[in-house]
Amino acid sequence: MSLAKDFFGMLAELIRKWGRFSWFAIRLVAVTPRALRKPRWIIEQIHNTGARSLVIIMLSGLFVGMVLGLQGYDLLRRFGSTEALGTAAALGLLRELGPVVTALLFAGRAGTALTSEIGLMSATDQLAAMEMMAVDPVRRVLAPRVLGGIVSMPLLAAIFALLGIFGAYLVGVVMMGVNAGQFWSQMRASVELHDVTEGVMKSIAFGVACSAIAVFEGYHAVPTAEGVGQATTRTVVVSSVAVLVLDYMLTAALL
Amino acid sequence: MTSSPVIASLSGVGYAIRGHRVFDGLDLPIARGRVTAIMGPSGTGKTTLLRLLTGQLQPDRGRVEVDGVDLARLGVDALYALRRQMGMLFQNGALLTDIDVYENVAFPLREHTDLPESLIARIVLMKLQAVGLRGAARLMPAELSGGMARRVALARAIVMDPKILIYDEPFAGLDPIAMGVVLRLIRNMNDALGLTSIVVSHDVHEVSQLADQVYLLSEGKVIAAGSPQELHRSTEPMVRQFLTGGEEGPVPFHYPASDYLGQLLGAEVPS
Numbered sequence: 001m002s003l004a005k006d007f008f009g010m011l012a013e014l015i016r017k018w019g020r021f022s023w024f025a026i027r028l029v030a031v032t033p034r035a036l037r038k039p040r041w042i043i044e045q046i047h048n049t050g051a052r053s054l055v056i057i058m059l060s061g062l063f064v065g066m067v068l069g070l071q072g073y074d075l076l077r078r079f080g081s082t083e084a085l086g087t088a089a090a091l092g093l094l095r096e097l098g099p100v101v102t103a104l105l106f107a108g109r110a111g112t113a114l115t116s117e118i119g120l121m122s123a124t125d126q127l128a129a130m131e132m133m134a135v136d137p138v139r140r141v142l143a144p145r146v147l148g149g150i151v152s153m154p155l156l157a158a159i160f161a162l163l164g165i166f167g168a169y170l171v172g173v174v175m176m177g178v179n180a181g182q183f184w185s186q187m188r189a190s191v192e193l194h195d196v197t198e199g200v201m202k203s204i205a206f207g208v209a210c211s212a213i214a215v216f217e218g219y220h221a222v223p224t225a226e227g228v229g230q231a232t233t234r235t236v237v238v239s240s241v242a243v244l245v246l247d248y249m250l251t252a253a254l255l
Numbered sequence: 256m257t258s259s260p261v262i263a264s265l266s267g268v269g270y271a272i273r274g275h276r277v278f279d280g281l282d283l284p285i286a287r288g289r290v291t292a293i294m295g296p297s298g299t300g301k302t303t304l305l306r307l308l309t310g311q312l313q314p315d316r317g318r319v320e321v322d323g324v325d326l327a328r329l330g331v332d333a334l335y336a337l338r339r340q341m342g343m344l345f346q347n348g349a350l351l352t353d354i355d356v357y358e359n360v361a362f363p364l365r366e367h368t369d370l371p372e373s374l375i376a377r378i379v380l381m382k383l384q385a386v387g388l389r390g391a392a393r394l395m396p397a398e399l400s401g402g403m404a405r406r407v408a409l410a411r412a413i414v415m416d417p418k419i420l421i422y423d424e425p426f427a428g429l430d431p432i433a434m435g436v437v438l439r440l441i442r443n444m445n446d447a448l449g450l451t452s453i454v455v456s457h458d459v460h461e462v463s464q465l466a467d468q469v470y471l472l473s474e475g476k477v478i479a480a481g482s483p484q485e486l487h488r489s490t491e492p493m494v495r496q497f498l499t500g501g502e503e504g505p506v507p508f509h510y511p512a513s514d515y516l517g518q519l520l521g522a523e524v525p526s
Contacts, residue, residue, distance in 0.1 A: 121352075129349035132309060132342075133363045133411075134335040140366070 024216050027138050028146060035143035045148025049110035049211070053156060056109055057102060061160035064097055065089060065167025072168065073176050082178050086187035089168035090161075094191065094199045098161035100247050103206035106153060107239035111214035114145055115235040118218025119228035127219075142215045149211025154203035161199070198254045205246055210239045262287040262419065262451045263308060268317035270300075270307060277303050278475040281317070290445050290452040292462045295472035296497065301455040304472075305423055308453070309341060310334045321419070339367060342412030343421040348404035350396040350411070356383070357392040360411045367415065382410040386440060402433025409440060419451045420444065426458040434458075438465055459498055463487070471497060 035041070068089045076082045118141065121127050127137040165187075172178040214235045221231035264284040270277050277300040285291050293301055306312040307319055310326045319326045321337060329337065350359050360379045364370060370378075383389040386406040396404060405425065412420055422441065426434050438461055445452045456462050462469060463483040471479040471486065471494060479486055479494045486494060495501070512518075 124347065124352070125345045125349035126351055128311070129343070129345055129351075129408075131311065132338060132345075133366065133415075134338040135363070135366045136335070 020220070021212075021216055024219070025212060028143055028212065028215075031136065031139035031143050032147070035139050035147060038144070041140075041144035042147045042151070045145050046151050049106075049114065049145070049149050050152030050156060053106060053109045053152070054159070056105055057156045057160050058163050060101060060105055061093075061098075061163030062167045064101060064160075065093065065164030065169075066171045067167075068092060068097070068164065069168035069171025069176070073172055073178070082172070082176070083182035083186055085168065085172040085178050086165075086183035087190045089172070090165055090187045090191050091195060093161040093164040093168075094195050095202075096199075096247075096251075098157045098164065099199050099202040099206055100243060102157040102160045102203065103153065103210055103243040104240055106149075106156065106206075107210050107214070107236050107243070110149065110152070111210050111235045111239050112232045114149075114211065114214040115218040115221070115232045116228055118142070118145075118215055119221035119223070119231050122219065122221065123223035123225075123228060138219075142219060145215055146208070146211040149214070150204060150207040153207030153210070154200050157199060157203040198250075201254065202247065202250050205250060206243050209242045209246060213239045213242060260286055263321045263453075264319075265304070265307065265314075266318050266320070268307065268314045268319060270303065270312065270314050272303070276475055278307075278314075281472075281476060283470055283477060285451065285453060286468060287451050288445075288449060289467040290442065290454060290465055292454045292456060292466035292469045293472060294455075294457055294459070294462060294469060294497070297457065299472045300475060301457075301472065302423060305343070305421055305453075305455055309338065309343065309421065339363075339415055340417050341419045341421060342415070342417035344405065344408050344412050344423065344425060346424045346427055347401070348396070348408035350399075350404055350408055352396050355393050355395050356388065356399070356407050359396065359407060360414055363411065363415050378414060379410075382414050383407075385413070385444075386410045387436075400433070402429050402436065405429070405433075405437060406440065409437075409444070413444060413448065416448070417450070419453065422452065422454045422456070424456055425454060426456055426461050434461060441465060459500070473497075 069085065072085050072088045072092075073082055076084055076088065118127075121141065127141065130137045130140060169180075169183060173180045173183050217231040217235045217238070218228075221227045261284045264282075266282050266284075268278050268281040268283075281304075283293075283304075293304060295301055303312065307314055308321070310319070310329065313327060322340070324337065326334065326337075350356075351362065354362070357379055360382055361375050364375050364378060380389055380392070383392055386409050388403060388406055388410065391399070391403065391407070396407070399407065420441075425437050425441065429437060441452060441454065442465055444450060454462065454466065466483055469479075469481065469483055469486050470477050473493055479489055479491060481489075487498060489495065489498075
């Protein structure tokens with residue numbers, strides 16, 4: 001009895017939250033045209049969320065690529081086709097690992113920063129003060145951050161994939177002795193434009209999801225130290241799950 | 256434009272938060288050009304009252320009027336337009352922490368006007384000079400003391416030349432010197448700029464020196480109104496307890512609890 005009650009309580013809470021998020025998303029979309037008129041604010045946010053995530057993205061990309069190189073080499077050697085390593089690494093990185101791992105790292109690095117920044121702004125009355133100055137915080141603070149995230153994400157994913165391919169090259173060609181010509185020519189022969197666009201589209205979708213979730217959690221955080229902390233945790237959890245679910249849906253739709 | 260002596264008013268306002276009645280039939284007119292203080296014990300909804308007055312909250316019933324306009328009838332854009340005529344000073348200043356003092360004061364100008372940079376600089380420096388902080392223009396909010404932060408927030412609140420300035424607890428947590436400075440600033444701003452000032456506070460001493468008109472709130476109602484001198488002459492027990500800071504009176508020192516002796520003897524842990 002109490003189990004059923006708990007279940008329906010959770011379900012109701014989930015639906016309520018989804019409703020609040022949808023309403024919030026509509027507000028964000030509604031103010032976007034006005035936010036686009038001040039590109040400087042968006043560029044600032046691309047710097048904050050994008051440029052400042054570069055180091056972690058590049059480092060992770062390199063190592064993910066190197067692991068791909070090792071695993072791919074070992075697997076392909078069994079079939080005697082190690083020259084396909086370049087293709088395997090490029091396809092894996094461009095279509096899946098690049099967008100997904102970048103989005104997960106983005107949620108952890110930039111998403112948490114966004115949530116805690118906005119949560120603290122709300123806790124210290126900065127957002128209320130803006131409203132009193134007749135400035136809509138959704139347009140002035142939230143929308144530029146979301147737009148910045150949407151621009152940053154595909155760029156970061158591209159850099160991730162680039163470094164990943166370089167990592168696979170280091171391991172496959174330099175360490176394991178795969179022929180460099182075959183590594184590159186096979187990759188160029190079999191990677192097609194739609195493989196790249198699939199990755200870019202996924203990245204854009206993840207960019208929308210991760211940044212919207214991060215600012216939503218910050219904006220609706222309980223304005224206390226504990227509340228902001230919890231909201232930050234929720235950002236990582238909800239964004240990560242959203243990225244993985246979206247990834248499945250997009251892969252199914254785009255393949 | 257109307258020039259009635261009342262610039263803003265709450266009439267018959269009722270407001271409840273999660274079933275708890277904060278206001279029940281509150282009437283509170285605010286006179287143009289005066290310093291009006293709203294006082295009352297903590298938890299009587301003083302901040303809620305300000306939020307009603309600025310349209311951040313909507314009353315359950317009754318009317319809130321500013322400059323002859325019923326706030327409930329305004330759309331979002333009209334409400335924002337009205338707020339440009341109101342400046343508000345938040346308790347801790349609420350400065351934007353990622354930009355410096357100068358940019359904080361310039362913020363409303365940049366948002367609402369297309370003034371050239373040289374003119375913005377002149378306006379900002381004049382407002383900072385008025386609060387005595389022109390030299391602090393390039394400091395970040397984190398480098399300011401509490402009193403300085405509040406003065407910067409005051410400069411920001413007057414940068415659009417509002418008609419009404421609202422102060423939420425302007426004296427809370429300030430040292431005596433900063434308190435005196437803020438007190439004189441509120442009075443001078445009001446008289447020099449021809450503003451109407453609304454001060455929410457529970458600092459009896461400061462308010463007595465500053466205000467032209469005082470409303471004392473308790474349990475969602477105005478229990479006393481008049482000049483500070485009139486209030487000090489009042490014999491109403493509630494008013495006396497508040498003004499003299501007495502522990503005994505209509506407002507009890509103890510939060511409602513079960514029988515003291517019984518709880519000690521039973522040594523039950525409060526549930």
